[in-house]
Amino acid sequence: MGRRIGIKDVAAAAGVSVTTVSHILNEVEGKRINTETRQRVLETARQLGYAPNGLARGLRLKRSSTIGFVSDQIATTPHAGRIILGAQEEAAKHDLLLLMLNTGGDRELERREIELLLQRQVDGVLYASMYHRVVEVPEQLRSVPTVLLDARADDPSVPSVVPDEVQGGATAVRELLRHGHRRIGFLNNVDDIPATHGRLEGYRQALAEAGVAFDPRLVVAETASAAGAYRAALTLLQAAERPTALFCFADRMAMGVYHAAAELGLSIPTDLSVIGFDNQELICDGMFPGLTTVALPHYEMGARAVAQLLALTGTKGQGTGPAAQEMLPCPLVARASVASPPRL
Amino acid sequence: MGRRIGIKDVAAAAGVSVTTVSHILNEVEGKRINTETRQRVLETARQLGYAPNGLARGLRLKRSSTIGFVSDQIATTPHAGRIILGAQEEAAKHDLLLLMLNTGGDRELERREIELLLQRQVDGVLYASMYHRVVEVPEQLRSVPTVLLDARADDPSVPSVVPDEVQGGATAVRELLRHGHRRIGFLNNVDDIPATHGRLEGYRQALAEAGVAFDPRLVVAETASAAGAYRAALTLLQAAERPTALFCFADRMAMGVYHAAAELGLSIPTDLSVIGFDNQELICDGMFPGLTTVALPHYEMGARAVAQLLALTGTKGQGTGPAAQEMLPCPLVARASVASPPRL
DNA sequence: ATGTGGTGCCCAATCGTTTTGGCAAGTGAG
DNA sequence: CTCACTTGCCAAAACGATTGGGCACCACAT
Structure with missing residues (x-):
């Protein structure tokens, strides 16, 4: 089939330059655009079903709008899914997608796969354990914002989210x-x-x-x-x-x-x-x-971890000093196995 | 910190052109490279810790080496993880990564998130259900190779992998x-x-x-x-x-x-x-x-689905006619709850 | 001296965006 | 009519890789 239509096609169809289309679609400030032109461009973009090419965009912006989710075991722990779900839904709010990776605890495999992640230029990484424990953060992750999920590191400069x-x-x-x-x-x-x-x-x-x-x-x-x-x-x-x-x-x-x-x-x-x-x-x-x-609180942990990651990427300063170590409360779920003690 | 080093840096350090570096790293056929030069370039690339920029590469190659994994419910079904694991490990064999997406069954949310996937130029999509059922494949997925996982469609042209x-x-x-x-x-x-x-x-x-x-x-x-x-x-x-x-x-x-x-x-x-x-x-x-x-056979289903997807992207022809509907056997797992019947 | 064929490398275009720094036309004042 | 300013748009240079089509050099035969 015909290839996906790009900004260039929209520009041609609307009779303006690519520059202008880009300005309009991104609502760039400080750029004055005639209201009528804006309408026309938006309309043609809609009609043509234009959708930006994330790769090109990422290349230019040096930001992939993608975050890596690295975990040791997706598989074994049930409810692990709720962590992923929480992370993904929070991410979606910011138009971010999750690149998933399971290492099975194999350190060498982990290295190789994280390499793949980094090549994809992820904006940050969630390093998740499937049960609360102390982990050693892989060296490669030094170069990218990282948040620990259901895990703590000895190094207190890495933020983490764990249950209380x-x-x-x-x-x-x-x-x-x-x-x-x-x-x-x-x-x-x-x-x-x-x-x-x-x-x-x-x-x-x-x-x-x-x-x-x-x-x-x-x-x-x-x-x-x-x-x-x-x-x-x-x-x-x-x-x-x-x-x-x-x-x-x-x-x-x-x-x-x-x-x-x-x-x-x-x-x-x-x-x-x-x-x-x-x-x-x-x-x-x-x-x-x-x-x-x-x-x-698996769902919340996933969500909070993404939030922390965003906070981290927001502050350019890579602020030194101890990072946030967030502890989330574990709620009671009452069913029917607790009653008053028998009168002995 | 200094930005990631690119092919350009390697070229400069090795005293050759970017073209040559690319040829060497990709082992392009039909291009003659002096053995000594090749060694030198490979060496400098290694020393500098060069890793290709996936976005740039994807842009040029029109291929992101990423596949989308769309499912209704990651969360509720335990063992769902095994599907993901199978898919991911099979994908890793081909240097592919999984972009995960959970829709929670919300059709509108699904549309929006798949849109994000497509913008990322995924090479294909695994559309997974968390229990074996008949699904309606979203219109948007027509434009990209798709394999159904633990699901069948009324449309027999979409390949699927299900348990028997x-x-x-x-x-x-x-x-x-x-x-x-x-x-x-x-x-x-x-x-x-x-x-x-x-x-x-x-x-x-x-x-x-x-x-x-x-x-x-x-x-x-x-x-x-x-x-x-x-x-x-x-x-x-x-x-x-x-x-x-x-x-x-x-x-x-x-x-x-x-x-x-x-x-x-x-x-x-x-x-x-x-x-x-x-x-x-x-x-x-x-x-x-x-x-x-x-x-x-959750793990196998995930793996086979990826294999099918690769087969699909391999054959350019988008071969019409009914696609493969693969059924995987369910093995017995013996524990201790079966014995001979009592003599009544 | 000229032609022929290999070798080993590089130039420049391309992928689809964003963004900097304009430039031309219009407007109102002098 | 000229100048200064605003408005509305665009050309071109990135971003980091791949690739088709060369070009320069050397060796050897004519």
């Missing part, structure tokens, strides 16, 4: 306290990541606020799987003074807790309240009863 | 038959989508192969949720001659079945075998016992 794990943990525990629980177990996971420490800290803070003493016997660490949680829950629930509520590091651990509870003849939430973390809807809604949990 | 629902359904049922089951229930869903009809067809085919008569009372349609499946399973399992195995349209329906079985005192897989569909690992692994299921 402490607040999230506290939110979960406060919900249990609010219902009158005092003996609250915590099934933590065993990895050395911010979530592990942060949620534990939140657990302790919430207990302290409520004047409940911290009892280390109520905290047990296990692999963040249903099977692991099942074992841990069995132990915890068969102890002398069993907890009346369990806070699970992850929703999938709650699946194990439900199983353990069923086996011990404890019904949820009458005999035992359970609260999870992550709000994996497929799981939470499928469980009986529906699992109350704390959600990670 | 019939084979998938049959695979599930054959696994049950193989273990000796003869009364096999099917919890279908109620939507009018290819999966609903295809898997039912597969169910019937597998039964027919095994010489088992089709009994309509064993098929019940419900919303594809745990709650819906729970109700349906209760009915089915309390019938006079209850089925010894249940094939569920979706893994999350199997969650409801597990619950119903537990309530009726049936243990899985001893008293009742269950098989799901989708292989949502978080669910399948979290259930007790682990859920045997049929996987959708």
Whole structure:
């Protein structure tokens, strides 16, 4: 078919120069254009179905209106999609598009693919992890504005957007306290990541606020799987003074807790309240009863990261000094797994 | 910092013309270059850290080495990520990058965003649905090579890549038959989508192969949720001659079945075998016992779609006539929810 | 001396925009 | 009629690459 029509075609059709067309379409200030001419040009552009060539534009402007989204694992984490969605929708507001890249954690592959990104002259890069952790930012990204997403770097000059794990943990525990629980177990996971420490800290803070003493016997660490949680829950629930509520590091651990509870003849939430973390809807809604949990603000994180990136590219100065480290709150999502403790 | 260095810089540093540098870097045929010069240029390019400007290159070549990935919902479906991953990794093999776009099903938003894509001069577009269905391809995409992903169009001239629902359904049922089951229930869903009809067809085919008569009372349609499946399973399992195995349209329906079985005192897989569909690992692994299921070949679909797109852009002819409609098989993923039927 | 054929390189046009610095025509004052 | 100013438009130079068509040089045969 005929090639896409360009500014030149519009100029010819409207009987003016390319310059004038460009001025009109871009609404350049300080350039005086006759109102009638403007109308005519706009009209012909519309009729011809003109659309600017982004490559040419980018070349001239030294700006591609495209940002790179680099992540280790798009695939494994569900809800990862919400991060992408948040980023993309925020980007769309500024006519930006996302160039996606998954590295699978392979450092060499990462290098090669980021190279491709940079060749495309992206205006900035979102370097995302699929779970909150500390990452090492690739050297190549020094040359381009970068924001970390669901990740922090040792280097504090790189801005980042992460969930507030402490607040999230506290939110979960406060919900249990609010219902009158005092003996609250915590099934933590065993990895050395911010979530592990942060949620534990939140657990302790919430207990302290409520004047409940911290009892280390109520905290047990296990692999963040249903099977692991099942074992841990069995132990915890068969102890002398069993907890009346369990806070699970992850929703999938709650699946194990439900199983353990069923086996011990404890019904949820009458005999035992359970609260999870992550709000994996497929799981939470499928469980009986529906699992109350704390959600990670994935969508917002994506959106805020783009906003930060734009702020960064806005200020030419590449302002030195520590950059913004934004923490987003994790909201409670109530379903049906929390009730008042049984009268023992 | 100093701007990125270009071909011009390399030329100057090596003491040759830009033309020569370009010839050397692109290994242009029919152009004779002195071996020594070639070495010198390559060396300086390496030292200077030269990388071509993709925008300029794309402008000249009328090819951006970028393909658009348009989907309705990145977010809601887990495993959607595997489609993206498959597409991206296949694309990377050809030095292509993916420009992602999520429309949320909003037709007007979709139009605007695809417009952005086309402005970026993408070489082709993957139009993906997050579950297998029939879609209407946007008018704008006529002008650019397009492949449908997990979707079909009424227009058979658009190539597509979809899972083989019939084979998938049959695979599930054959696994049950193989273990000796003869009364096999099917919890279908109620939507009018290819999966609903295809898997039912597969169910019937597998039964027919095994010489088992089709009994309509064993098929019940419900919303594809745990709650819906729970109700349906209760009915089915309390019938006079209850089925010894249940094939569920979706893994999350199997969650409801597990619950119903537990309530009726049936243990899985001893008293009742269950098989799901989708292989949502978080669910399948979290259930007790682990859920045997049929996987959708998401990764392969993404990869094949890119391959098709490349084939399409390769043949200039835009060959008329019906295009390739590729169906990919759905493999069985065995866990622990299927066993031989109880001796009644 | 002239022609013939290779070799090794470069000039300049091109892709589709944006933008700087004009220039010509019109207007009103002197 | 001339000057100064405004208005409305345009020519041409970028941006960074690719590529068709040379050109200059050398060797060798005539």
